[in-house]
Amino acid sequence: MNSINSQAPTRCIARGLSLLLVASSILISGVAGLGAANDATESRTVADSLAKMLQSARAVISKHQEDINDPKRGDKGLTAAVVLAEADANYKAATGIDPASYDPATRQGRMLKAQRDAIVEVINDNQAIINREGLGFKGFIPATFARLVNEAFARKVEGGATIKVTAPPELVRNRKARPDEWEVDVIKTRFLKPDWKAGTPYAETVEVKGKPAFRMMVPEYYAASCLSCHGTPKGTLDVTGYPREGAAEHDLGGVISVILPNE
Template sequence: MSVRVTALILGLSASLTLLAAGAPAADEAETADLLIKLLKVGRKVVSEHQPLINDASKGNKGFTQDFLASQVIERFRQQTKIDLSRPNGVPSASILLSLLEAEKEVVDEAQPVINKQGVGFKGFLPAVFARKAGEKFYRKTGIRLKLTGTEYRYPGNKPDEFEAEVLRMFADPRHPKGQPYSKATMVGGKPVLRVMDPEYVTPTCLTCHGTPKGERDITGMKKEGWKEGDLAGAISLTMPLK
């Protein structure tokens, strides 16, 4: 295996093991973990409402930024016990709220598309939502949050060298399924925390990413030929460290 599993490894509940002295504060690793959860929750809400969003017979769908926010806040609270509607005292509140705001803005800007009557599939799907939210969040905070994969569709999702290496590690059957990888490293001479969280193919992905490989999916792109359980890619976070 070419990637050394040193640095630190994020556990399921943001519990973590710091191996090196002077390694990034536990706070930052925990914030990273929460940000990834918050992005996933938003994407899940979009995914669950895909049939509504794709409903050609409806004009106004009610899938507004406030609706998204209420769903995201509630699910995030259930998962983490953090209530973003009452952020006072939450350690990383301002960063988390920036991501929530970015997610809301994406849904708000897409209202004309989402509410278009007479059109079924409109190109508003979970991966696009996540990408745009990540881009907005980066502009707000300088923290990069992106989806990536070895077989990427969107050019901006292309893995960088670090990401490509970790993706190879995730694809190795010896890597425990679902285990994230994180590392404190230098980018452009500055210390950063990098975290990658692997994602796997589930039945809902197959209409677009499944078989037969090369056939066009509903978005007009070529299917990858993935099967349930395959590594699909990862969420990748790069956070500047102080």
């Protein structure tokens, strides 16, 4: 009896301790789970804003395309400051946020700054071609501009993130735009499926070069304005010298693909 009684408190403490251990391990895994969820949310926010900023800047080059290709005008006044201001305004119209206002201490602030700096760099580097008098079509089209911005961005963030515009493999013009295995899989098993809701992005955390990374793909579709180059008759050369793809309006034309390695 005595021995039982004397042991009772010890057992109680032991049971209490093990309960506490279970409770705290649930708590810890709960907190870890929450942390992972928050990381994915933050990554999604950053990826969304990078894709939106790329679209916002590309739209500026699209809007000024006729002007850029006007052989009668030299200086177009399409400076880096002008392009950036218009891109920022497009971004603000789409999101309600001024992209220059992001806190530089956050990943979103750092990434958007690098991307906006990349836009400035590309427009500065191409002033001579934009302003060349006597030359009509200059090849400074939205897709090329976007690729140059993404390349400049990659140099600035040194592996901190990647943005690329890719496309279904059979549509790819520039070899640098070729989709990787994961991108091909998302295009084929999701975006090209008839029941995929047009425009819906796809995101997932997967391994990239052996490390976990947040990946997001944003599908984009041909508009009527794209078809002078990407439309019909299939195989005939467009103004840029590439064979037309034979695409139709609303077909999947490309994908903005963002990779954000976990920090």
